[in-house]
Amino acid sequence: MSDSARFIGEEEKIDISSIAPIRNYSSRFLTFLSILCVVVLLASLSWVLWDVAKEGVNKLNWYNLTQIRYPAPGLEDGGFGHAIVGSLMVLSTAAVISFPFGILAAVYLSEFGRGTRLAYLVKFSCNVLTGVPAILCGLFAYAVVVRGSGFSAFSGGIATGVLMLPIVIRSTEEALLLVSPDMRLASVGLGSTRFQTTMRIVLPTAAPAIVTGLIVALARAAGEAAPLLFTSFNNNFWSTDLFGPVATLPVMTYFFAIIPFRPQQQLAWAGALVLLAMVLVASTISRFVVHKTKK
Amino acid sequence: MNPNSVSGAMQTQSPKPTSYVFQIENLSVYYGSNPAVKNVSLKVPARQITAFIGPSGCGKSTVLRCFNRTNDLIPGARVEGKLTYHGKDLYAADVDPVSVRRHIGMVFQKPNPFPKSIYDNVAYGPRVLGMKVDLDEVVETSLKRAALWDEVKDKLKESGQSLSGGQQQRLCIARALAVQPDVILMDEPCSALDPISTRRIEELMKELEQDYTIIIVTHNMQQASRVSDMTAFFSVELVGSNRVGELVEFDKTEVIFNNPSKEATRDYVEGRFG
Amino acid sequence: MTSAARDFESSQDINIEKKMDSSRILDVGFVRLTLVLSIFAGILLILVILQTTEAALPAIQQFGLEFLVTSRWNPVENIFGVLPQIYGTLMTSLVALVFAVPLGIGTAIFLTEDFAPKWITVPIGFAIELIVAIPSVVLGLWGIFVLIPAVRPIFRAINESMKWFPLFGGPAPRGPSLLIVSLVLSIMICPIIASITRSTFESLPRNLRDGALALGATRWETILTVMIPAGLSGIVSSIMLAMGRALGETMVAAMISGNANRINISLMQPGSTITGLIASQFGEAGRLQVSALMYAGVVLMILTLVVNVLAEIVIRRFQNLEQ
Numbered sequence: 001m002s003d004s005a006r007f008i009g010e011e012e013k014i015d016i017s018s019i020a021p022i023r024n025y026s027s028r029f030l031t032f033l034s035i036l037c038v039v040v041l042l043a044s045l046s047w048v049l050w051d052v053a054k055e056g057v058n059k060l061n062w063y064n065l066t067q068i069r070y071p072a073p074g075l076e077d078g079g080f081g082h083a084i085v086g087s088l089m090v091l092s093t094a095a096v097i098s099f100p101f102g103i104l105a106a107v108y109l110s111e112f113g114r115g116t117r118l119a120y121l122v123k124f125s126c127n128v129l130t131g132v133p134a135i136l137c138g139l140f141a142y143a144v145v146v147r148g149s150g151f152s153a154f155s156g157g158i159a160t161g162v163l164m165l166p167i168v169i170r171s172t173e174e175a176l177l178l179v180s181p182d183m184r185l186a187s188v189g190l191g192s193t194r195f196q197t198t199m200r201i202v203l204p205t206a207a208p209a210i211v212t213g214l215i216v217a218l219a220r221a222a223g224e225a226a227p228l229l230f231t232s233f234n235n236n237f238w239s240t241d242l243f244g245p246v247a248t249l250p251v252m253t254y255f256f257a258i259i260p261f262r263p264q265q266q267l268a269w270a271g272a273l274v275l276l277a278m279v280l281v282a283s284t285i286s287r288f289v290v291h292k293t294k295k
Numbered sequence: 296m297n298p299n300s301v302s303g304a305m306q307t308q309s310p311k312p313t314s315y316v317f318q319i320e321n322l323s324v325y326y327g328s329n330p331a332v333k334n335v336s337l338k339v340p341a342r343q344i345t346a347f348i349g350p351s352g353c354g355k356s357t358v359l360r361c362f363n364r365t366n367d368l369i370p371g372a373r374v375e376g377k378l379t380y381h382g383k384d385l386y387a388a389d390v391d392p393v394s395v396r397r398h399i400g401m402v403f404q405k406p407n408p409f410p411k412s413i414y415d416n417v418a419y420g421p422r423v424l425g426m427k428v429d430l431d432e433v434v435e436t437s438l439k440r441a442a443l444w445d446e447v448k449d450k451l452k453e454s455g456q457s458l459s460g461g462q463q464q465r466l467c468i469a470r471a472l473a474v475q476p477d478v479i480l481m482d483e484p485c486s487a488l489d490p491i492s493t494r495r496i497e498e499l500m501k502e503l504e505q506d507y508t509i510i511i512v513t514h515n516m517q518q519a520s521r522v523s524d525m526t527a528f529f530s531v532e533l534v535g536s537n538r539v540g541e542l543v544e545f546d547k548t549e550v551i552f553n554n555p556s557k558e559a560t561r562d563y564v565e566g567r568f569g
Numbered sequence: 570m571t572s573a574a575r576d577f578e579s580s581q582d583i584n585i586e587k588k589m590d591s592s593r594i595l596d597v598g599f600v601r602l603t604l605v606l607s608i609f610a611g612i613l614l615i616l617v618i619l620q621t622t623e624a625a626l627p628a629i630q631q632f633g634l635e636f637l638v639t640s641r642w643n644p645v646e647n648i649f650g651v652l653p654q655i656y657g658t659l660m661t662s663l664v665a666l667v668f669a670v671p672l673g674i675g676t677a678i679f680l681t682e683d684f685a686p687k688w689i690t691v692p693i694g695f696a697i698e699l700i701v702a703i704p705s706v707v708l709g710l711w712g713i714f715v716l717i718p719a720v721r722p723i724f725r726a727i728n729e730s731m732k733w734f735p736l737f738g739g740p741a742p743r744g745p746s747l748l749i750v751s752l753v754l755s756i757m758i759c760p761i762i763a764s765i766t767r768s769t770f771e772s773l774p775r776n777l778r779d780g781a782l783a784l785g786a787t788r789w790e791t792i793l794t795v796m797i798p799a800g801l802s803g804i805v806s807s808i809m810l811a812m813g814r815a816l817g818e819t820m821v822a823a824m825i826s827g828n829a830n831r832i833n834i835s836l837m838q839p840g841s842t843i844t845g846l847i848a849s850q851f852g853e854a855g856r857l858q859v860s861a862l863m864y865a866g867v868v869l870m871i872l873t874l875v876v877n878v879l880a881e882i883v884i885r886r887f888q889n890l891e892q
Binding site: 114182 | 363365368370393394396397398400401403405407409410419420423424467470471474
């Protein structure tokens with residue numbers, strides 16, 4: 001390409017104005033293809049976002065968000081307040097299980113076990129677990145909890161917690177690695193124990209990045225229907241029983257999407273919009289926090 | 296005297312053991328199977344400034360980190376030989392490295408205040424150690440000793456990281472002083488600072504020398520000759536493909552800089568090496 | 570405190586021996602706690618495998634390996650086989666890769682190779698990462714109501730003109746089909762390939778590219794002959810991770826595959842995947858059927874584990890080479 005050449009002088013002898021046309025054309029063609037790839041992806045994203053926003057906004061109002069009754073098929077009346085409550089119950093359970101567990105395990109990997117064979121194996125296993133399909137976390141929770149005590153919000157929380165744990169561990173470990181080693185040495189140099197150094201210096205310093213990671217993990221998990229289908233299952237009524245089945249936003253969206261009644265389908269779109277907005281906001285916030293920390 | 300960890304040989308070698316804070320004999324440090332520094336022997340006198348100089352890779356910082364056992368934190372690091380602190384073997388099985396570090400403060404190459412307020416930075420040590428002291432008083436005294444009080448007394452609640460580089464380093468010194476240490480280790484404390492800040496830290500060291508034993512690692516020979524009483528010159532030798540540090544000469548600073556007994560020392564201090 | 574320094578003329582003042590005081594007990598206890606939790610996190614994967622397999626045992630004993638090669642799914646007679654689902658799972662993932670691999674690598678090249686200034690590539694990179702975050706149930710919903718009607722005429726045209734080709738054959742396509750699933754899956758996994766390939770390219774030493782450019786190669790000759798071969802292991806592992814995600818994706822398959830319990834070679838016809846089968850049948854399954862679904866889950870687990878472990882090993886080997 002002529003513009004990338006930086007050769008000056010002796011213009012008569014050396015022709016730098018062009019390269020063989022065939023190389024030039026194929027170069028341009030490939031550049032065009034690569035731009036096309038980006039355009040296709042961005043177009044798909046905008047297409048999805050546009051439809052969800054357009055269809056979802058119609059039905060998204062305070063009434064639906066808070067209404068507790070699940071509409072009978074074909075009827076107009078009803079909302080999905082009960083599914084929001086159910087989702088909150090499932091996610092709280094998952095957070096209570098996976099946050100402290102994941103943070104402490106990550107503290108070991110980053111602070112005490114760094115470079116050991118054990119840490120290597122744990123990280124390997126966690127990475128593989130991240131790749132295990134979400135639906136298998138649901139099967140696991142079914143086998144462990146549901147077989148004994150039936151469908152429940154609690155078992156949905158277990159399934160979602162298993163799903164989140166490796167993500168929490170990984171993002172927390174990454175956040176801890178951003179804390180400068182000098183900071184630990186300074187604290188240790190003053191005679192503080194590993195516990196004090198971790199609690200008073202390392203975790204507070206990494207807190208913004210850790211919290212961001214937790215929010216993203218939670219937002220992603222909030223959209224997962226697969227692990228909940230046969231754990232928290234579904235419920236047509238308002239329920240705050242942690243040990244009974246509950247409706248959740250993603251599962252409700254799924255069931256409403258596959259029944260042939262327009263009012264329900266509209267509620268599904270509204271549910272989809274809520275899920276999508278949640279995930280997009282969390283991802284955007286995390287993007288800015290992570291950028292700030294890395295600087 | 297504590298008899299259980301001082302060998303007889305050591306006592307005959309050093310007629311005035313209380314005047315030496317550290318005594319090192321044949322100290323070697325390994326990272327994995329490679330020695331980083333070999334066979335170092337020296338004595339650090341109390342209430343004086345001892346400087347470690349030498350080219351990079353000569354192991355001076357490695358030796359420094361043995362004094363407060365921060366080498367323990369590096370996976371694969373191993374220490375051989377004898378290192379006594381006030382006559383006690385620092386690497387004896389019954390020694391708690393955390394308690395060691397409580398007596399031996401450290402100041403690092405890059406100023407590293409915690410992301411906390413100036414006050415909390417200084418108060419951190421007394422707090423974690425559970426010292427029964429008046430925190431306000433400790434903070435004020437420590438900041439005064441570190442010659443920082445006048446500049447920060449009106450903004451103790453501001454973040455320690457908002458200070459300038461030189462101020463941050465003095466804050467780190469104040470932080471180390473707050474736990475009432477016996478020794479202060481300084482690992483190139485001025486290498487990240489401008490000349491004016493460097494001068495202030497050097498003045499501060501001369502003042503602190505009245506009460507503390509100071510060991511400073513420095514690249515800067517002028518600095519060593521300006522501030523230190525004793526100087527240890529380390530060099531690096533090629534053993535196979537490994538660079539191994541060694542102690543070449545240890546003597547009074549004026550001897551090292553004016554009349555060294557080894558050729559290698561003379562070459563280095565006259566700038567013909569490295 | 571009058572003097573900050575303490576007098577250590579006598580060494581008795583200095584106490585550096587180990588003591589079992591409360592702060593030390595707390596410290597040791599804390600480290601052990603984190604150790605135990607991290608070990609538990611490490612064996613969680615094994616727990617998941619064991620529990621699912623245990624729940625699948627009745628079906629494994631009853632059907633054995635025949636389960637994998639028969640295609641009847643009859644809850645009334647309690648006869649189960651998942652050949653159609655294995656076919657559907659593998660086909661949808663592979664076809665999704667056919668779309669996603671070039672798309673992902675092309676995108677990664679655009680984002681790394683200075684085709685556009687940073688203020689364009691940075692937001693584009695972020696937008697593409699957002700795609701990964703879209704809940705799959707939302708994509709499934711969009712697939713049912715937007716994508717299926719939109720592509721139906723195109724599918725019909727292809728089906729009309731290429732009936733002789735088995736993958737496009739069968740009666741006129743109505744909507745739910747394996748190909749639709751593949752299309753949505755390819756949108757989902759493309760960002761995975763793009764972002765890992767991109768970071769692979771960015772981690773390659775700068776002088777590699779400069780060397781080729783200095784020899785007079787064009788930018789694209791450099792990309793094709795130097796960058797892609799040098800980053801191959803990163804690209805390969807990104808493809809395998811993407812494949813793992815595609816194999817295990819549930820909601821899209823459950824919502825738009827048609828959940829047909831028979832083998833249809835044609836991608837234009839309704840089919841089924843392992844995940845779709847489990848999702849659509851679990852709610853009202855009887856005892857042996859639950860076990861059979863667990864068995865199907867084990868099959869899926871093995872498929873994804875193989876793919877993910879391979880990807881992880883390739884990545885780690887690549888990282889070791891770098892260091």
